[in-house]
Amino acid sequence: MSAQSSYNKVLDLLKQHHKWFNESIPLIASENIPSAAVREAIVSDFGNRYAEGWPGERVYAGCIYIDEVELICNDLAKQVFKSEFADCRATSGVVANLAIYSAFSNPGDYMIAASIPSGGHISHGKKEHFGTAGLVHGLNIEHFPFSKEEMTIDVDATKKKIQEMILEGRSPKIAMFGGSLFLFPHPVKELSEFMHENNIYVNYDAAHVAGLIAGGEFQQPLSEGADSMTMSSHKTLWGPQGGIIVSYQKHAELIKKAIFPGNTSSHHLHHVAGKAIALAESLEFGKDYAIQVIKNAKKLAESLVERGFGILGEKRGYTQSHQIAVDVSKFGDGGTIEKDLEKGNIILNRQLLPGDIKAGKNYLHPSGVRIGTSEVTRLGMKESEMIEIAEFIKRIVVNKEDPLIVSKDIIEFKKGYQKVHYAFDNELGAYEYISLVKNKN
Numbered sequence: 001m002s003a004q005s006s007y008n009k010v011l012d013l014l015k016q017h018h019k020w021f022n023e024s025i026p027l028i029a030s031e032n033i034p035s036a037a038v039r040e041a042i043v044s045d046f047g048n049r050y051a052e053g054w055p056g057e058r059v060y061a062g063c064i065y066i067d068e069v070e071l072i073c074n075d076l077a078k079q080v081f082k083s084e085f086a087d088c089r090a091t092s093g094v095v096a097n098l099a100i101y102s103a104f105s106n107p108g109d110y111m112i113a114a115s116i117p118s119g120g121h122i123s124h125g126k127k128e129h130f131g132t133a134g135l136v137h138g139l140n141i142e143h144f145p146f147s148k149e150e151m152t153i154d155v156d157a158t159k160k161k162i163q164e165m166i167l168e169g170r171s172p173k174i175a176m177f178g179g180s181l182f183l184f185p186h187p188v189k190e191l192s193e194f195m196h197e198n199n200i201y202v203n204y205d206a207a208h209v210a211g212l213i214a215g216g217e218f219q220q221p222l223s224e225g226a227d228s229m230t231m232s233s234h235k236t237l238w239g240p241q242g243g244i245i246v247s248y249q250k251h252a253e254l255i256k257k258a259i260f261p262g263n264t265s266s267h268h269l270h271h272v273a274g275k276a277i278a279l280a281e282s283l284e285f286g287k288d289y290a291i292q293v294i295k296n297a298k299k300l301a302e303s304l305v306e307r308g309f310g311i312l313g314e315k316r317g318y319t320q321s322h323q324i325a326v327d328v329s330k331f332g333d334g335g336t337i338e339k340d341l342e343k344g345n346i347i348l349n350r351q352l353l354p355g356d357i358k359a360g361k362n363y364l365h366p367s368g369v370r371i372g373t374s375e376v377t378r379l380g381m382k383e384s385e386m387i388e389i390a391e392f393i394k395r396i397v398v399n400k401e402d403p404l405i406v407s408k409d410i411i412e413f414k415k416g417y418q419k420v421h422y423a424f425d426n427e428l429g430a431y432e433y434i435s436l437v438k439n440k441n
């Protein structure tokens with residue numbers, strides 16, 4: 001392909017993507033749709049600049065306005081997460097986690113975290129699985145004992161496991177709470193004191209649930225005893241892609257150095273501006289949003305159960321977060337179902353469920369799919385729309401209707417949900433493509 005046609009093709013593909021998402025039901029639990037203001041920040045000149053270091057102590061000139069924005073961003077993060085200290089420079093949730101590993105452990109140390117089938121994230125994972133903690137920072141990983149019935153970490157079994165590790169000379173340096181499949185709060189309150197008594201640093205990875213914590217509708221890890229909280233800025237928190245760390249003043253200097261120079265050089269200043277806007281939106285609209293996200297997730301779970309699906313966490317009402325975990329093994333495997341739904345304009349992802357690895361399943365063909373209600377809620381959907389979504393899913397997965405036929409009804413349905421809600425401004429269409437190129441050939 002010539003340079004000119006590659007150039008044209010990429011611009012065309014971007015437009016096609018926008019059109020497709022405009023006509024689809026977005027249910028990926030780790031995604032959200034930002035406001036027009038966040039999108040404006042992302043295309044600003046901040047994205048072309050460097051500002052290594054801390055506001056007021058930069059390695060570069062040209063940072064007068066950048067410094068002001070970053071200070072506003074840090075102040076907003078402190079307010080939203082009720083923390084003494086915030087650092088908004090991590091360029092992703094993984095980089096935020098890496099900074100915590102760098103600040104509070106050394107290669108060869110142990111960390112305890114959730115396994116992937118129990119909801120853990122690959123950035124908490126072992127070297128042999130190419131997990132960031134093992135591969136990049138040389139940590140040895142042990143897993144929290146997990147109760148499938150309660151869908152959370154087992155407190156007593158964790159204490160026992162850590163006592164055994166201490167006796168064996170393998171005491172963890174870090175306990176990493178939080179995860180990617182995250183239906184119910186983790187026992188931070190129940191375990192933090194025990195961890196601290198044993199000199200174990202407690203981090204809570206709020207990548208998924210940051211927006212719910214911000215809205216006061218999920219556990220509050222810092223007040224429950226966590227030393228720090230890492231997060232992505234773009235999942236239930238609706239900012240641009242990036243990371244944030246909040247903590248106590250006593251840990252500030254170590255965290256700051258671990259971010260720069262430890263784990264970043266450029267820290268994506270356009271995204272810092274976007275994070276500031278997203279945090280301001282969260283302060284204003286975050287509570288109402290978080291309440292509705294969780295109501296929607298519960299309603300979607302109940303509506304899917306009524307249509308024959310198995311949902312994990314039944315004993316506890318399926319979920320207290322934005323996510324639900326659906327066991328689809330009666331109807332096929334998670335990978336095939338993900339693809340069938342995608343053909344019908346329903347975008348979600350397959351999911352390993354607890355017990356899958358032991359049962360010989362792998363991440364390509366697990367027994368589950370994970371659904372998140374963050375984005376559909378930001379588009380203004382409420383409980384009645386969750387019933388409609390459950391019915392669309394049933395038509396493809398249970399009735400085995402042709403996804404292309406179902407997609408026609410989805411395109412009609414989606415016409416009613418074209419704007420971003422819970423924002424200061426919602427004139428622009430949620431997926432409206434903004435073309436900056438004036439004379440495209």
Ligand SMILES: Cc1ncc(COP(=O)(O)O)c(C=O)c1O
Pocket residue numbers: 030092093094095120121123178179180205207208231232233242243
């Ligand atoms: C628990 C958890 N931590 C960290 C991350 C990584 O975040 P990012 O994609 O911002 O690096 C994810 C991503 O899904 C996650 O689920």
